[in-house]
Amino acid sequence: MINYQIRPYHQILIVECGEPLVEIPLELFSWESPHPYARLGAAYGEYSPYFLRQSVVNCLIKAQSYLESLRPRWRIQIFDAYRPVAVQQFMVDYSFAMAVEERGLIEAELTPQQRQEIWQAVYEIWAVPSLDEKTPPPHSTGAAVDVTLVDDGGQVVNMGSPIDELSERSHPDYYANSKEPAAPEYHAHRQLLCDVMLKASFQRNPKEWWHFCYGDQMWAWLSNQPTAIYGRVP
Ligand SMILES: C[C@@H](N)C(=O)N[C@H](C)C(=O)O
Numbered sequence: 001m002i003n004y005q006i007r008p009y010h011q012i013l014i015v016e017c018g019e020p021l022v023e024i025p026l027e028l029f030s031w032e033s034p035h036p037y038a039r040l041g042a043a044y045g046e047y048s049p050y051f052l053r054q055s056v057v058n059c060l061i062k063a064q065s066y067l068e069s070l071r072p073r074w075r076i077q078i079f080d081a082y083r084p085v086a087v088q089q090f091m092v093d094y095s096f097a098m099a100v101e102e103r104g105l106i107e108a109e110l111t112p113q114q115r116q117e118i119w120q121a122v123y124e125i126w127a128v129p130s131l132d133e134k135t136p137p138p139h140s141t142g143a144a145v146d147v148t149l150v151d152d153g154g155q156v157v158n159m160g161s162p163i164d165e166l167s168e169r170s171h172p173d174y175y176a177n178s179k180e181p182a183a184p185e186y187h188a189h190r191q192l193l194c195d196v197m198l199k200a201s202f203q204r205n206p207k208e209w210w211h212f213c214y215g216d217q218m219w220a221w222l223s224n225q226p227t228a229i230y231g232r233v234p
């Protein structure tokens with residue numbers, strides 16, 4: 001295994017609590033249809049991407065209600081939630097192919113160094129599609145959710161970078177010290193999202209402004225819990 005694929009949260013023991021995956025009550029939230037990864041051809045099988053563990057859905061409902069108390073009629077937009085390992089693999093491969101194309105390269109002609117640099121960029125933000133039960137990708141546990149905000153006029157709020165961008169702009173505090181004129185606005189939006197999610201017991205991925213979790217290994221690691229309560233959904 002290459003170094004950049006090892007995550008510190010993978011050392012956390014999983015004591016699976018057996019809670020079911022349930023459908024997110026989408027009427028309370030904003031969401032995209034068709035789902036962004038399904039549109040690319042990702043196959044979800046038995047569940048849709050809009051499923052999460054029961055307690056995670058409860059937290060998400062709390063976050064929505066905190067948001068409304070601060071910003072009436074604003075909505076949390078659910079970009080992605082449950083993701084089978086096969087979809088994780090599909091998106092990692094897609095992301096690699098896009099990164100090759102953006103660099104003006106051809107996959108069959110990549111040097112080992114180019115290949116390694118691109119995989120490193122991909123795995124900066126994507127979890128490895130591991131089938132090992134001790135190291136599940138966060139979304140395959142039904143404990144992770146990628147979200148943004150929609151304002152009272154129904155517009156997606158500008159966070160300064162799109163979800164899933166392979167760049168430093170994805171770092172939650174990227175705009176905290178930026179000189180860009182709109183930086184304070186972007187940072188405030190990211191903070192608002194983070195505040196309502198953390199108040200509802202989620203933790204935020206230190207590398208992505210949009211990824212939040214409750215009950216998985218990343219959450220346990222970030223909140224100093226001895227164990228995670230959700231492993232890969234069977
Ligand atoms: C890339 C993003 N959509 C995401 O979900 N990243 C985390 C780390 C993951 O792949 O689980």
Ligand SMILES: [Zn+2]
Nearest residue numbers: 144145146211
């Ligand atoms: Zn995520």
